[in-house]
Amino acid sequence: MPTIQVPDEIPLRLEDGFDRIRRELRLPGGFPHAVLDEAAWVAKVPRMDAKDLSDLPFVTIDPPGSMDLDQALHLERLRAGYRVWYAIADVGAFVRPGGVIDTEARTRGETVYLPIGKVPLHPPILSEEAASLLPGALRPAVVWCVDLDSDGRTVGTDVRRGLVRSRERYDYGYVQAVHDTGTADGVLELLAEIGELRLALERERGGVTLPTPDQEVVHDDGSYRLEFRPPLPAEAWNAQISLLAGMAAAAMMLDAEIGILRVLPSPQPGDLDKVRRVARALDVPWPEGAGYGAVVHDLDPGQGRHAAFLHESKVLLRGAGYVAFDGAPPRMAGHAAVAAPYAHVTAPLRRLADRYATEVCLAIAAGEPVPSDVRAALPVLPELMSTSGRRAGSVERACVDLVEAFLLRDRIGQAFEAVVIDVDERRGGGQVQLVDPAVIARCDGQLPLGEQVTVRLTQADPATREVRFTLSP
Numbered sequence: 001m002p003t004i005q006v007p008d009e010i011p012l013r014l015e016d017g018f019d020r021i022r023r024e025l026r027l028p029g030g031f032p033h034a035v036l037d038e039a040a041w042v043a044k045v046p047r048m049d050a051k052d053l054s055d056l057p058f059v060t061i062d063p064p065g066s067m068d069l070d071q072a073l074h075l076e077r078l079r080a081g082y083r084v085w086y087a088i089a090d091v092g093a094f095v096r097p098g099g100v101i102d103t104e105a106r107t108r109g110e111t112v113y114l115p116i117g118k119v120p121l122h123p124p125i126l127s128e129e130a131a132s133l134l135p136g137a138l139r140p141a142v143v144w145c146v147d148l149d150s151d152g153r154t155v156g157t158d159v160r161r162g163l164v165r166s167r168e169r170y171d172y173g174y175v176q177a178v179h180d181t182g183t184a185d186g187v188l189e190l191l192a193e194i195g196e197l198r199l200a201l202e203r204e205r206g207g208v209t210l211p212t213p214d215q216e217v218v219h220d221d222g223s224y225r226l227e228f229r230p231p232l233p234a235e236a237w238n239a240q241i242s243l244l245a246g247m248a249a250a251a252m253m254l255d256a257e258i259g260i261l262r263v264l265p266s267p268q269p270g271d272l273d274k275v276r277r278v279a280r281a282l283d284v285p286w287p288e289g290a291g292y293g294a295v296v297h298d299l300d301p302g303q304g305r306h307a308a309f310l311h312e313s314k315v316l317l318r319g320a321g322y323v324a325f326d327g328a329p330p331r332m333a334g335h336a337a338v339a340a341p342y343a344h345v346t347a348p349l350r351r352l353a354d355r356y357a358t359e360v361c362l363a364i365a366a367g368e369p370v371p372s373d374v375r376a377a378l379p380v381l382p383e384l385m386s387t388s389g390r391r392a393g394s395v396e397r398a399c400v401d402l403v404e405a406f407l408l409r410d411r412i413g414q415a416f417e418a419v420v421i422d423v424d425e426r427r428g429g430g431q432v433q434l435v436d437p438a439v440i441a442r443c444d445g446q447l448p449l450g451e452q453v454t455v456r457l458t459q460a461d462p463a464t465r466e467v468r469f470t471l472s473p
Contacts, residue, residue, distance in 0.1 A: 010116065010217070017402045017462055018114050025394055027119045028108055035104045039094075039123040042101070043130035046140050047093040050161035053143055058087050059168040059187055060133055061175055061238050067128035068111070068120070070347045072166045073241055075190035078147070081155065082194055086144040086245050087164045089131050091122070091348040091355045092362075093140035097373040101126075106380075109388020111350040112395050115217075115403070120350075127349045135166045142345075142358050144245045152197030157248040159365045175234040195237025198244060206291040207339035208317065209236060210310060213301055215438050217403060226407055226437035230301065242346045243338060249361050250341035254333060256364045260324040260357050260381055262344050264336040267292075267316040275313045282450040284309045292316055293339070304419035307433055308450040311421040322353060322382035326375060353385050401465035404439045408460035408467055415472055418455045420447040432469060445471025 021027075031039075058072035074085040095101045105121050112119040120127050133139050141164045147156040170188070178184040179192050202209065213228040246262070253259025267275075272292075279286045279295065282305040286295050292313065299306040317337055322344075323330045335342040345361065348354040356374055363370045418432035421440065432443040432455055443455050459468040 011406075013462065014403065014406055015116065017406065017465075018116055018399065021114070021395060021398045021402065022119075025391060025398065027112060027391070027395065031104060031123050032100075034100045036123055036125075038100050039125050042094045043125050046130065047090075047161075048140055048163060050090075050093075050140060050163050053085075053087075053141075053162035054138060054165040056085055056164065057187070058085070058133070058164050058166045059170060060135070060166050061170045061172065061191075061234070064171045064173070067124075067132060067134075068349045069133040069166075069169070070349045071242065072133045072141070072164060073187065073191070075187045075194060077190060081147065081149040082152070082190065084144070084146040084148065084194065084241060084244060086146070086241060086346070087133060087141040087162070087166075088144070088245070088346055088354075088358065089133055089349050090140040090142050090161060091126070091131055092142075092359055093161070094126055094131055095122070095355065097356075097371075097377055105352050106384055109352050109384050110392060112388075112392045114395060115399055121352060122349060131349060133164065133166050135169045138163055138165050142362065144248065146244055146248055148194065148197075152194060152201055154244070154248060157252070159249075159252075159361050161362065172232050172234045172238070175238075176232045179234065191234075191237050191241070195233075195240045198240035199236060202240070202243075202339070203294050203297055205339040206293050208293040208296060208337045209239070210296060210314075210317070211299060211301055212310070213438075215400065215403070217407070226404070226439060228302070228438040243342070245346050246342045246344060247338065247340050249345040249357060250333075250343040252361050252364050253343060253357070254329050254341055256360075257329060258326045258364075258370055258375070258378075259343065259360045260322055260353055260378055261330070261333055262320065262335055262342050262353075263323050263330075263332055264317065264320040264334075264338075265332060266334075266336045271315050275316060278309060278312045278449070282306075282309050293337075304433075304452055305450040307419055308421040311431070311433075312449075322385045324378040324382055326378060351385075352388070353381050356381060398465060401467065402462060404441065404467050405460045405465050406462045407437060408439065408457060409462055411457055412460060413457065415454050415456050416469070417452060418443070418469070419452050420449050423447050423449045439467065441467040441469055443469040443471060447471060 056074045058074045060069045060072045070089045072087040076083040108121050111121045141162055143162040145158045149155050175188055213230045216227050216229045218227055250261055301307045301310055333341050343357050344354045345357045356377055359374045360370050417435040421433045422431035424430045429444040430447045433440045454472040455469040456472050458470050459466055
């Protein structure tokens with residue numbers, strides 16, 4: 001599902017709408033005093049008895065304005081490959097299982113982001129200050145060291161606690177700009193090099209990275225409009241470093257027969273057959289023997305037929321969840337989109353399961369027993385994360401619907417050019433993606449999948465967050 005971004009200043013009616021979403025979906029409010037008091041105390045006395053790695057020039061790469069910085073990286077070229085240093089905020093240096101911060105985090109599960117503001121997993125004094133890998137600050141971290149060969153394949157992995165100091169905070173636009181202008185050097189040059197190698201390996205093993213654009217509200221001459229913002233290559237390169245650590249963590253936990261994995265079942269044969277039929281109907285090339293990941297890699301969501309295929313084929317990526325195990329590995333241990341076992345370990349400031357999976361990996365790497373309080377928490381984590389994931393998804397969809405309805409509210413009856421991206425064979429109608437503004441909404445009528453059509457807006461109600469079109473004759 002695409003996210004939606006808004007400018008700093010938005011109409012009051014939109015702000016009220018976002019507040020209503022918070023209330024309707026019962027998002028947590030402020031933190032209890034006991035949680036804030038404990039956070040203020042542990043922020044001053046984190047566990048700092050770790051190897052000093054502050055000489056490594058780590059950098060962070062995040063969206064502009066981010067303060068909850070989970071990850072910092074440093075990349076080196078070796079004689080026969082590469083070394084990836086990946087520092088992850090050490091939330092376990094501040095938060096103890098069973099304490100009041102941890103208890104509150106279990107009710108939240110993950111940070112929920114709204115277009116304005118967020119509902120954080122941890123108090124900001126930790127997530128945006130003491131535990132965040134802010135530049136110039138000495139911070140406790142969990143540091144993954146992964147050696148790769150010249151093709152980008154993993155040949156060695158270690159993880160330990162360390163003290164790190166980030167040198168710079170970059171955003172994706174800057175990283176992409178220096179690469180495009182040929183001025184990238186050092187870690188940013190290696191990020192593109194390693195990222196492309198890892199993307200090639202992802203395609204080789206049948207993994208999938210969907211080129212899903214975000215929606216962005218643009219303030220233009222006193223009014224607002226919606227545009228699609230396609231993902232930058234730099235975002236995919238950075239994501240590959242996170243996937244690398246997650247795959248290493250999963251392999252480590254499976255070998256030790258204890259941990260928690262992020263899993264996604266393989267597509268059902270019927271769903272795969274349907275998606276192949278859609279590809280043929282839309283003239284999307286699907287070479288003999290190619291997997292789904294290879295097919296979508298070069299598609300352009302800005303092209304109507306490609307957008308329709310990408311939308312229809314998301315059925316193959318449904319059903320992600322978590323599975324915890326203590327003993328024999330689970331029957332389903334893989335993640336179909338990653339095309340390998342995978343674990344969430346790189347966002348502990350924002351996701352509860354990452355802290356626990358990380359503690360398991362640290363114990364395994366040190367040859368020590370997994371702490372009993374961590375072990376005891378594993379069985380309850382999948383349901384906690386499932387609940388919080390559903391809530392975050394509902395918030396995201398509601399926010400997109402609200403913004404679309406608000407920006408279209410004065411255009412009832414107007415005609416728009418659109419592409420049909422989904423057809424409901426049972427109820428009729430389907431979904432269309434407008435060319436301008438960047439809106440995806442329900443449309444009534446006999447819709448030709450993948451074709452460009454003219455539609456007329458019949459409903460745009462910010463109160464109900466409903467937008468609806470009908471096919472023009």
